[in-house]
Amino acid sequence: AQTVTQSQPEMSVQEAETVTLSCTYDTSESDYYLFWYKQPPSRQMILVIRQEAYKQQNATENRFSVNFQKAAKSFSLKISDSQLGDAAMYFCAYRSADNNNDMRFGAGTRLTVKP
Amino acid sequence: NAGVTQTPKFQVLKTGQSMTLQCAQDMNHEYMSWYRQDPGMGLRLIHYSVGAGITDQGEVPNGYNVSRSTTEDFPLRLLSAAPSQTSVYFCASSYSWAAPNSPLHFGNGTRLTVT
Numbered sequence: 001a002q003t004v005t006q007s008q009p010e011m012s013v014q015e016a017e018t019v020t021l022s023c024t025y026d027t028s029e030s031d032y033y034l035f036w037y038k039q040p041p042s043r044q045m046i047l048v049i050r051q052e053a054y055k056q057q058n059a060t061e062n063r064f065s066v067n068f069q070k071a072a073k074s075f076s077l078k079i080s081d082s083q084l085g086d087a088a089m090y091f092c093a094y095r096s097a098d099n100n101n102d103m104r105f106g107a108g109t110r111l112t113v114k115p
Numbered sequence: 116n117a118g119v120t121q122t123p124k125f126q127v128l129k130t131g132q133s134m135t136l137q138c139a140q141d142m143n144h145e146y147m148s149w150y151r152q153d154p155g156m157g158l159r160l161i162h163y164s165v166g167a168g169i170t171d172q173g174e175v176p177n178g179y180n181v182s183r184s185t186t187e188d189f190p191l192r193l194l195s196a197a198p199s200q201t202s203v204y205f206c207a208s209s210y211s212w213a214a215p216n217s218p219l220h221f222g223n224g225t226r227l228t229v230t
Contacts, residue, residue, distance in 0.1 A: 004157070033216045045205065045221035052216055091157060101146075101165065101212055102173060103219060105157035 002027045004094050006106035013082045014114050020067075021077045021109045023092030031097035034068065034075045039089040039108070048090070051075065053097075079111075087113045117141050121206050121222035128196040128229045136191040136225050138206030144220070146212040147189040148173070149181065151202040152224070158205065164189055165212040196229045203227070 003026045013019035025034070036048040051059045051068050058066050063083075067076045079086055092106040122137045140147065148163035160173030164183040178200060180192040189208075193200060203226050207219040 006157075009155075035218060043203070043224045045207070045219075047218040050216065050218060095216075101148075101163050101171065102160055105150075105159075107155050107157045 002029075002032075002094050002096065002104050004092055004104050004106040006090075006092055006109050008109045009107070010110045010112070012112040012114060013079070013086075015082055015084060017082055018078060018080045019082055019111065021079075021090050021092075021111065023075045023077070023106055025073050025075065025092075025094045025104075027073065027094065027096075029096055029098060033095045033097065034066075035093040035095070035103075036064070036066070036075075036077045037091045037093060037105075038086075039091065040085075040087070045091075049077065082113050084113050084115060087111055119206055119208055119220050119222040121204075121225055123225060124223065126225060126227050128193070128227065130196060130198060130229060132196050133192070133194050134196065136193075136204055136206075136227075138189045138191065138222060139187050140189075140206075140208045140220070141187065142208065142210075142220065143186060144208035144210055145186070146210070147183065147206065147208045148219070149179070149189070149191045150205045150207060151175065151200075152205060153202050161191065161204075193227075196227075198229045201227060201229045 034051045038046045063080045089108045095103045119140045149161040150158040162181040164170045206222040210217045
């Protein structure tokens with residue numbers, strides 16, 4: 001089964017600075033999808049960004065971008081110009097294109113933003 | 116647009132009691148699923164459904180039952196609660212199980228404590 005690893009249980013960043021959250025995954029598949037979800041204290045899970053494995057171009061959504069390294073099975077999230085509202089748990093997730101009924105999540109990284 | 120609605124938000128049960136966690140979505144999504152979130156373990160799939168009348172087990176199905184009589188509703192039943200089922204439960208849906216790049220839409224979660 002695919003596994004997703006987030007090696008940083010906690011990270012902190014100064015407001016307006018840039019932070020990168022790490023994610024690696026283990027798979028033998030060539031076609032899959034990767035996601036970053038944000039969970040603020042409200043507990044609501046919010047999609048931040050997604051990446052299709054067949055696309056070489058890294059996905060971007062405003063201040064959020066990813067560094068997708070398929071050969072290294074790495075999918076890091078970069079948050080630029082960090083804001084206080086970015087403080088949350090961030091989960092990396094993997095979804096197979098073949099067995100797409102199961103989305104695998106990492107254990108999460110808690111991001112603190114310091115004013 | 117309500118999205119995915121879960122009830123209740125909080126619940127305390129005694130060991131051996133039964134209860135049903137409710138989940139409803141108003142987006143006409145084919146795919147619905149239940150996850151549990153435990154500290155340090157991310158989200159793990161309990162059961163899922165790809166359409167009305169169709170359900171299947173996920174990664175951690177023991178102790179839980181589901182049914183899908185309508186497109187909108189996907190209740191999760193605990194027949195005999197155990198302390199190991201203390202967790203936060205999330206219901207999630209997506210447009211189509213056949214479109215793995217479609218993101219999951221989550222409810223706000225139910226915090227369940229079993230004493």
